[in-house]
Amino acid sequence: MNMLYPQFEVIRNPSRCINCRACERQCANEVHGYDENLKIMTCDESKCVNCHRCVAICPTRALKIVKTDHTFKENANWTEKAITEIYRQAETGGVLLSSMGNPEQHPIYWDKILINASQVTNPSIDPLREPMETKTFLGKKPGKIERDENGNLIDNLPPHIELNMPVMFSAMSYGSISYNAHAALAKAARELGICYNTGEGGLHKDFYEYGENTIVQVASGRFGVHTDYLNAGAAIEIKMGQGAKPGIGGHLPGIKVGADISKTRMIPEGTDAISPAPHHDIYSIEDLRQLVYSLKEATNYKKPIMVKIAAVHNVSAIASGVARSGADIICIDGYRGGTGAAPTRIRDSVGIPIELALAAVDQRLRDEGIRDKVSIVVGGSIRNSSDLMKAILLGADACYIATAALLALGCHLCRTCQTGKCNWGIATQREDLVKRLNPEVGAKRLVNLVTAWNHELEEMMGGMGINSIEALRGNRLMLRGIGLTQKELDILGIKHAGE
Amino acid sequence: MLLKEGQVRIPAGCAISGIFHKDGKKENGERIIKSISTMHDRSNGLGGGFAAYGIYPDFKNDYAFHIFYDSNRAKDECETYLKENFDIIAMAKIPTRRHPRITDEPMIFRYFVQPLQTVLAFSQLDEKEFVVRKVIHANHNIKGAYIFSSGKNVGVFKASGFPEDVGEYYMLENYEAYSWTCHGRYPTNTPGWWGGAHPFALLDTTVVHNGEISSYDANRRFIEMFGYSCDLLTDTEAITYIVDYLNRRIGLNYSEIANVIAAPFWSTIEKKPEEEKKRLTYLRNAFASLLVTGPFSILVGFEGGMMALNDRLKLRSMVVGEKDETVYIASEECAIRIMQPEFDKIYAPRGGEPVILTLNKGGNAQ
Ligand code: SF4
Ligand code: SF4
Numbered sequence: 102m103n104m105l106y107p108q109f110e111v112i113r114n115p116s117r118c119i120n121c122r123a124c125e126r127q128c129a130n131e132v133h134g135y136d137e138n139l140k141i142m143t144c145d146e147s148k149c150v151n152c153h154r155c156v157a158i159c160p161t162r163a164l165k166i167v168k169t170d171h172t173f174k175e176n177a178n179w180t181e182k183a184i185t186e187i188y189r190q191a192e193t194g195g196v197l198l199s200s201m202g203n204p205e206q207h208p209i210y211w212d213k214i215l216i217n218a219s220q221v222t223n224p225s226i227d228p229l230r231e232p233m234e235t236k237t238f239l240g241k242k243p244g245k246i247e248r249d250e251n252g253n254l255i256d257n258l259p260p261h262i263e264l265n266m267p268v269m270f271s272a273m274s275y276g277s278i279s280y281n282a283h284a285a286l287a288k289a290a291r292e293l294g295i296c297y298n299t300g301e302g303g304l305h306k307d308f309y310e311y312g313e314n315t316i317v318q319v320a321s322g323r324f325g326v327h328t329d330y331l332n333a334g335a336a337i338e339i340k341m342g343q344g345a346k347p348g349i350g351g352h353l354p355g356i357k358v359g360a361d362i363s364k365t366r367m368i369p370e371g372t373d374a375i376s377p378a379p380h381h382d383i384y385s386i387e388d389l390r391q392l393v394y395s396l397k398e399a400t401n402y403k404k405p406i407m408v409k410i411a412a413v414h415n416v417s418a419i420a421s422g423v424a425r426s427g428a429d430i431i432c433i434d435g436y437r438g439g440t441g442a443a444p445t446r447i448r449d450s451v452g453i454p455i456e457l458a459l460a461a462v463d464q465r466l467r468d469e470g471i472r473d474k475v476s477i478v479v480g481g482s483i484r485n486s487s488d489l490m491k492a493i494l495l496g497a498d499a500c501y502i503a504t505a506a507l508l509a510l511g512c513h514l515c516r517t518c519q520t521g522k523c524n525w526g527i528a529t530q531r532e533d534l535v536k537r538l539n540p541e542v543g544a545k546r547l548v549n550l551v552t553a554w555n556h557e558l559e560e561m562m563g564g565m566g567i568n569s570i571e572a573l574r575g576n577r578l579m580l581r582g583i584g585l586t587q588k589e590l591d592i593l594g595i596k597h598a599g600e
Numbered sequence: 601m602l603l604k605e606g607q608v609r610i611p612a613g614c615a616i617s618g619i620f621h622k623d624g625k626k627e628n629g630e631r632i633i634k635s636i637s638t639m640h641d642r643s644n645g646l647g648g649g650f651a652a653y654g655i656y657p658d659f660k661n662d663y664a665f666h667i668f669y670d671s672n673r674a675k676d677e678c679e680t681y682l683k684e685n686f687d688i689i690a691m692a693k694i695p696t697r698r699h700p701r702i703t704d705e706p707m708i709f710r711y712f713v714q715p716l717q718t719v720l721a722f723s724q725l726d727e728k729e730f731v732v733r734k735v736i737h738a739n740h741n742i743k744g745a746y747i748f749s750s751g752k753n754v755g756v757f758k759a760s761g762f763p764e765d766v767g768e769y770y771m772l773e774n775y776e777a778y779s780w781t782c783h784g785r786y787p788t789n790t791p792g793w794w795g796g797a798h799p800f801a802l803l804d805t806t807v808v809h810n811g812e813i814s815s816y817d818a819n820r821r822f823i824e825m826f827g828y829s830c831d832l833l834t835d836t837e838a839i840t841y842i843v844d845y846l847n848r849r850i851g852l853n854y855s856e857i858a859n860v861i862a863a864p865f866w867s868t869i870e871k872k873p874e875e876e877k878k879r880l881t882y883l884r885n886a887f888a889s890l891l892v893t894g895p896f897s898i899l900v901g902f903e904g905g906m907m908a909l910n911d912r913l914k915l916r917s918m919v920v921g922e923k924d925e926t927v928y929i930a931s932e933e934c935a936i937r938i939m940q941p942e943f944d945k946i947y948a949p950r951g952g953e954p955v956i957l958t959l960n961k962g963g964n965a966q
């Protein structure tokens with residue numbers, strides 16, 4: 102007996118299907134089959150994760166996946182989701198696992214914030230005729246000048262990252278995503294003049310050549326961390342937390358640790374790669390300071406150090422501590438941020454929205470007069486260029502995107518990355534699946550996406566009479582809230598529309 | 601209810617004009633009034649003002665505070681505060697003449713002060729920083745009192761009204777200055793509060809400004825980290841604080857300040873020789889949050905000098921005329937021609953390229 106009724110139905114239009122069996126070959130979840138006797142395609146929809154691979158590949162558009170209308174007796178409290186989760190746990194006794202970001206119906210503040218434009222008193226600027234500048238530097242500002250004996254200014258800027266536009270690809274480890282996905286991200290980052298992030302799985306030797314466009318991550322598992330690695334990138338990111346699973350570590354199952362990953366992560370083949378929940382050498386803020394400075398020592402003070410934290414309740418106090426720990430850049434990951442795998446309960450109910458976290462942190466650092474001592478990068482569901490724009494207006498220096506980048510590579514947000522059977526060649530290590538993602542094509546699509554966003558950003562900047570990203574950062578007067586309470590407006594530091 | 605300036609941000613368009621005598625020669629306010637009156641249509645009678653340098657030779661080492669008071673209570677409170685921190689060398693009502701078009705006037709007083717040495721020493725601040733903090737504190741906290749001029753040997757005179765009327769009202773024919781700037785305001789809506797008129801001043805830095813900056817809140821939220829309080833929510837106030845911060849606190853000279861607030865485009869920087877490229881990149885990166893965008897033309901007055909600057913796209917007009925040792929600058933050419941029909945040289949500075957004037961060596965501005 103199985104109490105779980107399949108979530109989706111695979112609908113095949115028999116008048117269109119030509120029995121080419123392409124869907125059968127493409128579905129790693131083994132949904133489709135072929136009945137040799139009856140000469141018809143069959144399917145087991147219980148295995149379907151709704152990733153649309155078969156739909157996209159079917160030459161006659163014979164397939165569609167629909168949500169089943171099979172239903173429980175309606176109950177606003179005991180929803181279908183609540184009930185089936187109980188069945189699953191009663192069956193397995195395990196922690197529920199999910200992937201990608203929090204899909205729950207919480208408010209999306211980006212959608213309740215509106216952007217300003219110039220009228221009459223201040224001309225808008227046509228981005229097609231006038232320069233529109235999106236070049237961004239991340240890192241500390243010196244806050245004072247020094248001059249040589251001739252009175253010329255000395256460059257006393259601490260190390261920083263230079264980006265052509267205020268966007269970076271967020272951390273996704275080699276292991277959680279495929280070699281080809283990494284290759285696409287690295288190539289695109291180089292072409293765009295931005296950075297991608299290795300995640301916590303080390304850096305494959307093939308990708309050292311993209312160093313200038315790479316952020317190397319040091320996480321609690323310290324996988325693949327060695328001197329060359331630390332010096333290979335444009336910056337080093339210490340991962341303290343992740344928006345999708347604040348407070349807990351990571352787990353890459355042994356079956357995904359093949360020869361290549363084993364080498365890159367510096368762990369034996371086939372062993373589970375477990376990142377502990379805390380860094381076992383960081384139990385407090387002074388310990389973080391030590392790690393920040395050890396990494397600076399290891400890289401001769403040439404690389405900015407980033408510290409990534411999850412957006413939790415007291416994020417502004419934490420960020421203030423991080424800013425004083427010597428970190429050059431703080432990365433804040435909101436609770437809608439993606440993940441390869443996280444316990445469902447944590448993903449869906451721990452952490453806070455990035456919009457509120459960003460607004461609180463930016464204001465707190467200003468109140469303490471140290472906003473200039475650190476750059477702020479935010480991620481955790483930046484879905485389009487207006488989210489990006491709003492984030493910068495609230496006070497971010499740049500944004501991290503990951504889910505959006507994976508979508509550009511073909512991800513269909515089926516949220517089953519944890520199974521390792523990604524039909525799109527992204528969250529998988531199965532060679533036949535990885536092959537489906539062509540790094541050149543993937544890179545092109547990423548370049549297209551970010552370039553398009555940048556154009557849109559320029560259009561909106563021009564509309565508000567701003568021709569440089571610096572003048573956008575923290576310019577909250579350009580934002581208005583809609584349908585927000587006074588408390589929410591206060592936290593966001595913006596006025597309501599009409600005010 | 602109509603909100604007062606400071607409670608709401610009011611954009612404004614405007615006219616500006618300035619005269620600078622490089623040889624330190626002084627003239628009274630008559631010509632500058634004539635100049636600004638030619639641009640009458642660029643103001644709408646809701647604000648005008650002047651800054652004059654070198655006008656208090658007898659008190660040249662004292663800070664000259666010009667203060668508006670809404671009430672006697674505000675005056676008492678402010679004077680108590682001043683006495684706690686300063687030695688008041690002299691004080692008087694600022695002389696004005698009755699003027700049919702200048703109404704609703706506050707009480708306007710002038711004080712020449714010196715910081716109390718004991719209080720100054722206790723604060724562990726340098727003298728200028730001490731004065732700045734006291735001025736900002738008073739403006740932020742004392743309701744109905746507004747210190748609108750606080751430099752040595754310089755004075756700001758402003759009011760709600762057309763600038764030429766404001767000039768007559770303050771009897772500017774009685775002040776002799778080597779440097780004059782003035783401003784006529786065209787706010788899009790305002791209850792016409794006197795404090796909202798230009799110039800804005802902090803110590804010897806005064807700013808008149810034509811335009812509306814689009815970077816306002818980015819600049820404001822940044823500069824407020826350093827103890828400034830933008831109480832009036834106007835662009836000019838923010839620009840004044842930015843100039844004070846970069847010059848007095850950071851130590852940049854005026855041409856470097858221009859490279860920060862009207863930084864060249866990256867594409868322009870790219871084409872410069874290596875050294876210059878490095879310098880400009882440094883300034884732009886190190887002080888990124890003080891880049892000012894949107895249309896502006898400003899005249900920044902300071903002790904012994906003046907800087908004229910346009911935004912980097914030059915979205916506001918500005919003309920400079922030179923005749924012998926005197927330089928005339930205004931939003932429109934007619935406004936300088938009326939002061940001086942013939943020029944040795946007349947030109948419109950390019951966007952982002954500052955015109956910096958200073959007294960000649962030995963020029964006597966006392
Ligand atoms: S899992 Fe994906 S490929 Fe397989 S049937 Fe479902 S939608 Fe098609
Ligand atoms: S891919 Fe389409 S046409 Fe081919 S077997 Fe599957 S459903 Fe039929």
Ligand code: SF4
Nearest residue numbers: 512513515516518523
């Ligand atoms: S990466 Fe692959 S498995 Fe993960 S959500 Fe996207 S399509 Fe699904």
